[in-house]
Amino acid sequence: MSGTQPSGGASGGANSGSGSGSAMRPAERALLASLPTGLLIDGEWREASDGGTFVVEDPATGAALLAIADATPADGEAALAAAHRAQAGWARTAPRERAEILRRAFDAVTARAEDFALLMTLEMGKPLAESRGEVAYGAEFLRWFSEETSRVSGRYATAPDGRSRLLVLKRPVGPSLFITPWNFPLAMATRKIAPAIAAGCTMVLKPAALTPLTALLFAAVLEEAGLPPGVLNVIPTTSAGRVTGPLVRDPRLRKLSFTGSTEVGRRLIADAADQVLRVSMELGGNAPFLVFEDADLDQAVEGALLAKLRNGGEACTAANRLLVHERVAAEFAERLTARIAAYPVARGTEPGAKLGPLVDAGTRDKVHELVESARADGATVALGGRPVPGPGYFYEPTVLTNVPADARILREEIFGPVAPIVTFADEAEAVALANATEFGLVAYAFTRDLDRGLRLAEELEVGMFGLNTGIVSNPAAPFGGVKQSGIGREGGFEGIEEYLETTYVGIADPFRG
Incomplete structure (x- = not known):
């Protein structure tokens, strides 16, 4: 694979944000050295017309990976x-x-x-x-x-x-x-x-x-x-x-x-x-994750881990609001917190890593701003709630309870490993809370009641719906949303x-x- 190679090549030697102390490995250097670094135009890899380049960074270390052509x-x-x-x-x-x-x-x-x-x-x-x-x-x-x-x-x-x-x-x-x-x-x-x-x-x-x-x-x-x-x-x-x-x-x-x-x-x-x-x-998305009183809580917790922490929460399909029936909210929060607390936070190349860094400092700072805003609104930080010290853009996996229904964190896309939990009293309130957003990409619900599941599929204002599952993306299925979550599939x-x-x-x- 040909391409314009940057002067100086890729840099390394920085430690991971988790403190693992792992420098860039030979396999990583070899892969980066093999990449094309130019623009692909009309079948040719070429430099930018003004010769400009920009550097791509490793968010786990802040170190430069490669310089490529800047169109x-x-x-x-x-x-x-x-x-x-x-x-x-x-x-x-x-x-x-x-x-x-x-x-x-x-x-x-x-x-x-x-x-x-x-x-x-x-x-x-x-x-x-x-x-x-x-x-x-x-x-x-x-x-x-x-x-x-x-x-x-x-x-x-x-x-x-x-x-x-x-x-x-x-x-x-x-x-x-x-x-x-x-x-x-x-x-x-x-x-x-x-x-x-x-x-x-x-x-x-x-x-x-x-x-x-x-x-x-x-x-x-x-x-x-x-x-x-x-x-x-x-x-x-x-x-x-x-x-x-x-x-x-x-x-x-x-x-x-x-x-x-x-x-x-x-x-x-x-x-x-x-x-x-x-x-x-x-x-954008603001996905509600509904847990009803008859849900299999083990299944719901597994679904929440998938829907919330997949990609570190940096996904438009991430569960942004966990809406849980008041009768099971305490037990669900306890189980979810215990599971999330066991998630290793480390550079993604480290064995056993389950949560890597956020993509850049701005994303990390926005996540922390939303957590602090929720805290000021009266939410309880049951787990996490802080950036991880050291290099890289890591954020602690976080669970928030007692989140007021009008909190800012429930209106904005979090794009990070933060799970805010809100309670509801009945199905009508759950649907009203779920639909109280200009977004409509995806929703998730956990219930053993099939009739309720079918009602939700028709009542929730979304383009996709996961019933008793925390993941809906599938190449054989139409992906897309309604309202201000998009046009087309x-x-x-x-x-x-x-x-x-x-x-x-x-x-x-x-x-x-």
């Missing part, structure tokens, strides 16, 4: 121009050929699972076990959409009055811009890129500046799998607005897909209106439709005359 607006324009030039030929490429590229990419990502897992742990911080899970999840989008590629179909029908025939065709939307977040560096890329490849769309990918290395490795794997030049262009940058803003206003772009905060999503939707772009938006049968336009052809009656 400029001119580089963004070149990437879109390449995607535009490649679009017509790529759209005519046989579906089976596109499918085989995706399948080869799936095989390659799976074969290099340890490389991808280690790289994500280094640049994002999550424990290796979770990174391996993300590799399996992210790769599955490649396999799923390889199977969907040849199933894109239309229809031929007789008009109701019998005087004409209706032909309905599907065709690619066209050049697409993807802006992905830092928290799932592989899965958020594959969830967008795989259906676009399947549908016949070319792409420009702007990965998050905090975690761009995984995207660069994945782009190199797609090249090796046979993806033609210009179909995927990758432009990491620290100037996201300056680079992507002109692309959104460029008439050659036909689709914008963004995963990130609702605040940024609103601005992008407004900008996309000028070109009437197709948009997919996967935005990713994954499932629905995912490829986001990259297809519908054309209707009216045909004169062949039996006329």
Whole structure:
């Protein structure tokens, strides 16, 4: 894998935030040295047009990992121009050929699972076990959409009055811009890129500046799998607005897909209106986690650990508010606190690590600010509640009880390992509390009452619902939210439709005359 190599290479030698004292290992150095560090534009790895670079850091140590090219607006324009030039030929490429590229990419990502897992742990911080899970999840989008590629179909029908025939065709939307977040560096890329490849769309990918290395490795794997030049262009940058803003206003772009905060999503939707772009938006969440009085508490605690602490709480699907029936709240809180207290906090590469660092100092400080705000509102800190001293951006796993229903921490996305517990008296109050937010991505509920579960599925204002499970993400299922949590769906049968336009052809009656 070629690329522009930074002067001085990767640095190491810093200790983990957990105090384990582990310096960067030879395998880590070797992986970083093998990565492309340039921009991928029209099938070539190149430096930024002004020669600029930026450094990617290890959030467990604060040490530099690698310097990579920092794209400029001119580089963004070149990437879109390449995607535009490649679009017509790529759209005519046989579906089976596109499918085989995706399948080869799936095989390659799976074969290099340890490389991808280690790289994500280094640049994002999550424990290796979770990174391996993300590799399996992210790769599955490649396999799923390889199977969907040849199933894109239309229809031929007789008009109701019998005087004409209706032909309905599907065709690619066209050049697409993807802006992905830092928290799932592989899965958020594959969830967008795989259906676009399947549908016949070319792409420009702007990965998050905090975690761009995984995207660069994945782009190199797609090249090796046979993806033609210009179909995927990758432009990491620290100037996201300056680079992507002109692309959104460029008439050659036909689709914008963004995963990130609702605040940024609103601005992008407004900008996309000028070109009437197709948009997919996967935005913020404020997921309620409901535990009813008849729940299996062991199962509910396990579900809460998954829904709250997966990815260190840095997930839009994380349980943000734990709403527990007043009859079982004390026992649930006691069990959950005992389990969370046993979670080792360490650099993600350390054996047994279950919680790594938060991604940067700003994220850690925001989490602590929310905890302190809840404390001031009258919440009880049952566990944790402080940043971990030392290098890196670690935060203690935290449980809050007696949280007032109007506390700020229940209104804002926490994005950290903090579990605030609120009580409710009955199902009606639980639903009202759950729906009392502008967000509507996902909700979770634990109950043995199937009728109640079905009622909740219809009453909760969310795009996804986990019944007696703390995880809902699945490549075969449509991922997305309602209200201010987004527009559109990713994954499932629905995912490829986001990259297809519908054309209707009216045909004169062949039996006329």
